[in-house]
Amino acid sequence: MKDFAALIEQLDSTTKTNQKVAALAAYFVEASDLDRLWTVAILSHRRPPRPVNTTLLRQYAAELAGIPLWLFEESYHIVGDLAEAIALIVPQDELLSKKQLWEILVELIDLKPKTEEEKKAYVQGIWMQLDYYSRYVFTKLLTGSFRIGISQKLMTKALSQVTQVPEDELAYRLMGHWSPDSITFDELVFGRNEQAYVSKPYPFYLAYALETDLEELGDVSEWCIEHKWDGIRGQVIHRRGELFIWTRGEELVTDRYPEIASLGTALPGGTVIDGEIMAFVGGQIGLFNELQTRIGRKTVSGNILKTVPVIFKAYDLLEHSGKDLRGEDYLTRRALLEDLVKSLRHPSLQLSERVEPASWDEVRAERDLAREKRSEGLMLKRKSATYKVGRKKGDWWKWKTSPLTIDAVLTYAMRGHGRRTNLFTDYTFALWQENELGDRELVTFAKAYSGLTDREFAQVDAIIKRTTLERFGPVRSVEPTLVFELAFEGVAFSKRHKSGVAVRFPRILRWRQDKTISEANTLEDLKALIPKGTGADEE
Amino acid sequence: MAQRDLLTFNSKGIYCPQAQVYLDPWKPVHRAIITHGHSDHARFGHRHYLTHHSNVPILRHRLGDIQVQGVAWGEVFRINGVNFSLHPAGHILGSSQVRVEYQGEVWVFTGDYKDEDDGVCTPYVPIRCHTMITECTFGIPAFKWKPQQQVFGEINSWWQQNQAEGKTSVLFGYTLGKAQRILRYLDPSIGRIYTHGAVENMTEVLRPQVKLPPTLMVTRETLTADIRGSMVVAPPSAHGSPWMRRFVPFETGTCSGWMAFRGARARRSTDRGYVLSDHCDWLGLLRSIRESGASRVICTHGYTDIFSKYLRELGYDASVENTDYEGEKEDLNSASAAEST
Incomplete structure (x- = not known):
């Protein structure tokens, strides 16, 4: 455990990619095969299921530290991260545990069915026997919220350095369905287990955002465009009579989208389609907001199938008649895909339309249609491009539409976390609305906590502290005086929000010191930005 | 009352x-x-x-x-x-x-x-x-603070390691107080200790009252080649300023109680955070x-x-x-x- 914790600490203490890869590679060289295997599992988001909920963890920690629960909670708010708060607050034994990472992970898996007393004894015992950083890492594993600054791509790179297996090959091997308790490190990295390959998706090819002028991409005749659909990226796989739907987050979601799964019998064997899972309501592309009602649902009722049906918007064909097509060029793959989709005529499988623009201006004009077509913008794909592994520059670019903006009034503020714990940096914003009496009042509609410079945060913080009306724990209501321009990616009607609308990815664009609160926008202004015909009548 | x-x-x-x-x-x-x-x-x-x-x-x-x-x-x-x-x-x-x-x-x-x-x-x-x-x-x-002996042990071995890699170590701490506490426990046998002007001036004021190792102030005339592998003690505000350029390649460390927080270390974008308050x-x-x-x-x-x-x-x-x-x-x-x- 100590070695793994030391690795995480190293990864944590540098922002330089090369150093991270070097640290990881050095760890892979030293670690036992079992620790290597479990490390790959954790870094590719395969974690043991959470054996204890966080409410209990807080109680265990407060008890162990001999402090009241409220004090632990307050401290946790300030630290901002439960595992870190626990690591900082609970005491440590003289004698530390020498358990390896894999031993602890296996214990965590075994812990799940045990009684609460057994869980408490185990967790408190381990906490005391680990040093600060190991305790932090252990608790991260325990809460299942393990995010460290290393992507699967970097992990694959380090592993490739150590094993000499090419990166793209490794990326493929690490995809899909495998579990560290039923495979060895050698089998995973070097082995050829045909059975495991049946369900295995290909690594996704991802695009970077376009940062240059279109003209710098060269001759427009080398490019195709598609819309950038705002759903969940996925792969539909049909091999040996079985159908699998994978998301980009490597989650197997076949059962959640029966409309798409019904493709099974129709698709020829040895087919892998890359595309986007999207809501399709009333005969048109739905908003992400609508798709969200399907995402978390493991059992799908007939009712939800009727109100929010989904489709698979196909981008690309990665495997055809059992043959890996990724080495072919885009046009070749698309021709096969288009034939396939057209011949199937399946209601849940649609093509992502491909345009061969005649000029860059035509591309610009198409991007202007994005909101109307319910897309996030465009994808630019080079006709001669092979299908690559991971995020690569050069052949695919995403070119999103400019965000929507609105001027809103700050009404609530919350303390930030960590170093910013004494600064109010998380804000709630409101827009004007006319009430029954004809008076204007402010209605909250969004939260945002990024987009200001440190200096601006300090200034805004000072104003918040001066204009506080009420305190609710870490939250304060403030006298409305400040106006901010907020940017967001989309807006939709929502029953879950008091304002009746939900905005996507809101963030602060700038502080409008030139505006008074009466000049802020109204809720009606925001609603006017909602695409026509999307659940406006749901009230 | x-x-x-x-x-x-x-x-x-x-x-x-x-x-x-x-x-x-x-x-x-x-x-x-x-x-x-x-x-x-x-x-x-x-x-x-x-x-x-x-x-x-x-x-x-x-x-x-x-x-x-x-x-x-x-x-x-x-x-x-x-x-x-x-x-x-x-x-x-x-x-x-x-x-x-x-x-x-x-x-x-x-x-x-x-x-x-x-x-x-x-x-x-x-x-x-x-x-x-x-x-x-x-x-x-x-x-919860660790004994300072342990922290300074870590700081000195960090310096040694940077030196072995041909890098300069830059350590940030308040001009008055923290900087002198750091100077007091740096191991001068590892290499030369340089200071930012603000630290040097304050340290001069305190020298009659505290036993401190010799320091060299970084000036316009200081040669980059001479500094390499040394320790530089500077106020936190020097971090990210053009003044730092002459130390490339360097590693940075910050001494503060806030370094107990992972978020504070990350936001400060310092290579090392030493919990020293x-x-x-x-x-x-x-x-x-x-x-x-x-x-x-x-x-x-x-x-x-x-x-x-x-x-x-x-x-x-x-x-x-x-x-x-x-x-x-x-x-x-x-x-x-x-x-x-």
């Missing part, structure tokens, strides 16, 4: 009405008792300053030609029937607690303090009192309050709401007063504090 409080809080500072004296006032006053030289406690514009002998050169360095009187630890001075005396606070060189006694009632204002003996300043001593006015910069149980940690605060024997506690700056609530649960008569003191600043880049020389 029937009896008037011996020390009160007003818009200018902590005030003793009986003696008509202010403690660490933040607005100009006639007579000020100053606990230590940090700029949120020792401000411009007072008519008469009174402080510990050690602070006199620091105050003169920072505030120029002021009227300042130095006193010794424990030396009692009487103003209008009130007995005042200064006692070591262990925060930085010269930092003092102020003991105030009138008609048998004793109040202590801690200023900033730590209960760990850092070997640079006179160690903190608990002073018995009825009412204690305490800071609580790190007054939540998430803060001149304030009490959680247990240090509780221990100090207990040892003072005070039944009433007034919290001035830091996590005052949380800390005072916990003290009340422990049976203290604890409350909060707002002041302009900043403690160890979280935003190490923000202006003032240690940099004004």
Whole structure:
């Protein structure tokens, strides 16, 4: 455990990619095969299921530290991260545990069915026997919220350095369905287990955002465009009579989208389609907001199938008649895909339309249609491009539409976390609305906590502290005086929000010191930005 | 309250009405008792300053030609029937607690303090009192300091490792206090120690009072090749400034209590965060309050709401007063504090 914790600490203490890869590679060289295997599992988001909920963890920690629960909670708010708060607050034994990472992970898996007393004894015992950083890492594993600054791509790179297996090959091997308790490190990295390959998706090819002028991409005749659909990226796989739907987050979601799964019998064997899972309501592309009602649902009722049906918007064909097509060029793959989709005529499988623009201006004009077509913008794909592994520059670019903006009034503020714990940096914003009496009042509609410079945060913080009306724990209501321009990616009607609308990815664009609160926008202004015909009548 | 409080809080500072004296006032006053030289406690514009002998050169360095009187630890001075005396606070060189006694009632204002003996300043001593006015910069149980010996061991081996890789080590700490504490424990056998001008100037002021290794100030004439592999001690504001360019390739480290937080380390984008503070940690605060024997506690700056609530649960008569003191600043880049020389 100590070695793994030391690795995480190293990864944590540098922002330089090369150093991270070097640290990881050095760890892979030293670690036992079992620790290597479990490390790959954790870094590719395969974690043991959470054996204890966080409410209990807080109680265990407060008890162990001999402090009241409220004090632990307050401290946790300030630290901002439960595992870190626990690591900082609970005491440590003289004698530390020498358990390896894999031993602890296996214990965590075994812990799940045990009684609460057994869980408490185990967790408190381990906490005391680990040093600060190991305790932090252990608790991260325990809460299942393990995010460290290393992507699967970097992990694959380090592993490739150590094993000499090419990166793209490794990326493929690490995809899909495998579990560290039923495979060895050698089998995973070097082995050829045909059975495991049946369900295995290909690594996704991802695009970077376009940062240059279109003209710098060269001759427009080398490019195709598609819309950038705002759903969940996925792969539909049909091999040996079985159908699998994978998301980009490597989650197997076949059962959640029966409309798409019904493709099974129709698709020829040895087919892998890359595309986007999207809501399709009333005969048109739905908003992400609508798709969200399907995402978390493991059992799908007939009712939800009727109100929010989904489709698979196909981008690309990665495997055809059992043959890996990724080495072919885009046009070749698309021709096969288009034939396939057209011949199937399946209601849940649609093509992502491909345009061969005649000029860059035509591309610009198409991007202007994005909101109307319910897309996030465009994808630019080079006709001669092979299908690559991971995020690569050069052949695919995403070119999103400019965000929507609105001027809103700050009404609530919350303390930030960590170093910013004494600064109010998380804000709630409101827009004007006319009430029954004809008076204007402010209605909250969004939260945002990024987009200001440190200096601006300090200034805004000072104003918040001066204009506080009420305190609710870490939250304060403030006298409305400040106006901010907020940017967001989309807006939709929502029953879950008091304002009746939900905005996507809101963030602060700038502080409008030139505006008074009466000049802020109204809720009606925001609603006017909602695409026509999307659940406006749901009230 | 029937009896008037011996020390009160007003818009200018902590005030003793009986003696008509202010403690660490933040607005100009006639007579000020100053606990230590940090700029949120020792401000411009007072008519008469009174402080510990050690602070006199620091105050003169920072505030120029002021009227300042130095006193010794424990030396009692009487103003209008009130007995005042200064006692070591262990925060930085010269930092003092102020003991105030009138008609048998004793109040202590801690200023900033730590209960760990850092070997640079006179160690903190608990002073018995009825009412204690305490800071609580790190007054939540998430803060527990490691012994400084361990931290400096880590710092010196970090320096050695950087040196072996042909890199310069740049360590950030407050100009007054932290910088000298760092200098005191750097191992000069590893290599040369350079300083930022602000650190060098302050260190010169303190050299007569503290044993410190020789330092070289980084100037325009300093050659990059000479610095390589050395240690550079600089104020936090130097981080990310063009001044740093001459040290490439370098690694950075920050010494602050806030470095206990992972988020603070990340946001500061420092390669290493060393948890080293001149304030009490959680247990240090509780221990100090207990040892003072005070039944009433007034919290001035830091996590005052949380800390005072916990003290009340422990049976203290604890409350909060707002002041302009900043403690160890979280935003190490923000202006003032240690940099004004």
